[in-house]
Amino acid sequence: MESLKFGLEWYLNPNHLPFLVGIDKGWFAEVHLDVEMIEPEAHFDAIDEIYKGNMDLAVTEPLHLVQDRLQNHDVVGFSRYLQSDSGVMFLKDKGITRPRDMIGKRLTYPSAPGPTGLAFIKSLIEADGGHCDVNDLIPINKGFYHTDALINDEADIAFSVQQHHELIEARERGYEPGFFSLKEWGLPAGGNLILVTSREVFSKRHEEIGRFLEVLKRSNEFIRNNREEAKEIYYQFTKKDPMNAIEAAIVNATLNYFTEDFSMPLDYFDHLQKWLKQSELTDSLLEPDEFWTNELLLEKSRGGVNSGN
Template structure:
């Protein structure tokens, strides 16, 4: 009987060893916190970030990510530049201007890879072409490139910015146009303002900037402070966003439910339509950089007098190196 008892004891010890090892397994390393400042209040444009967060892909990458809406849409890049936040959602046109002014920012990824910007008029308006804007008032929301954009669009019709009146209407683009305060709005997102107008019984008509003399560009990008590129876990962040974007494209209805889980106030007709209209515009390779596109747009802004010089591309836009 003694050999049997010894064998039983050996078996018990063997079974207990993995349990003991499991009990002494070191805890998982703490998550790295990243604060991401949005460019606007949360909306379907931010779907890749929200879905990545809700699917847990950031946490799986070792990141504790907070998405923060700004009180002023002009602030996020400036706050990132001075180290008050880690990443900001911004716009490619503004990046060229801000880095030209000395802000130490670098594009690290793309959320929306096509222009959303458009010039919108009411369908009942007598403005049937850009040439009809002469003497008219055009509202805009965020200052920066409205002169260059309008200048390029007007130049194709023999006009200049001096032939129109530009006024800043802040967040109220749609109300300003619907009320007749302005004759047109520039900076109107084709996936939002046109639907907003329709829902209040004011059909709109859009002129797309890339069809009217403005080179195509990335609408929404992700920027970080240049001096922190080597210290922040940016590649894991971008890789997680790519996973989230893939899920979003493959499962749009499930992703919509995830989006609403934390943003129930957005469950309305406007945002449902915006969700559908924005889907084809998300960057499927958010980390990829189209060098020629960025250089071409820099040349455009320089030719319009918006930036004084064309900086070397690596000073303001990179494709993050692969993790080993």
């Protein structure tokens, strides 16, 4: 039995159900992996934790992968497991009907007043034919409590919102949210959760990581075909109340986004890094294969990863 530690990007939530299924069903043990799931107390830098040897793999978003690699960190992404959509949420009674209506609005996002959230909103406004300086926006930091910030009139718009989470929450709380999708306006699409590690760990633990992905694919397939049992596993593991209507609605929505296709095209990462440069958030550009590899997925399709026996 080989130990493999992986870190979540945030507190345990429905996005992490495939890992819970793999643990509950004993599938990781079947492929001789003793997995440890690390739930952060705060939103930590996963790559630093991998460098320190505190974990082997981490869940993150493509944006963070590209930013880390452009800063010369030894990091590579190798598998997607959740594919949703992300963008900007607002309440429809605020008079916002199109992206250029966001000029002059109060914007909440987790890294505010950092430049990335402001740059995305600026790009959305300009994609809609508006002219925007980042100084035309008012950054507000309400952490990840996007829905609360809008309902409590602490912000007008919220960025880094997941289609299957905050929009569902707002509706369940009796509000009518609007949503601007990044990808629908030609910007680098969010909404993907991916696995990353260092190139050193990827090379040294290639076989174990391949087995980890086999279980993850099996878990995603199980969720698609056994929705009720998958929900039972989630509630048993997290001890959350299945009668909580908001949580139940988010869980139900999330079940639809665990993808069959774990690969990602290199063009996706090229688009993202070029947007970062165009937005003056980086001075560097790299070859797209510096960010991502589908190597393990191709090996799996050829039957090249063994079960650890």
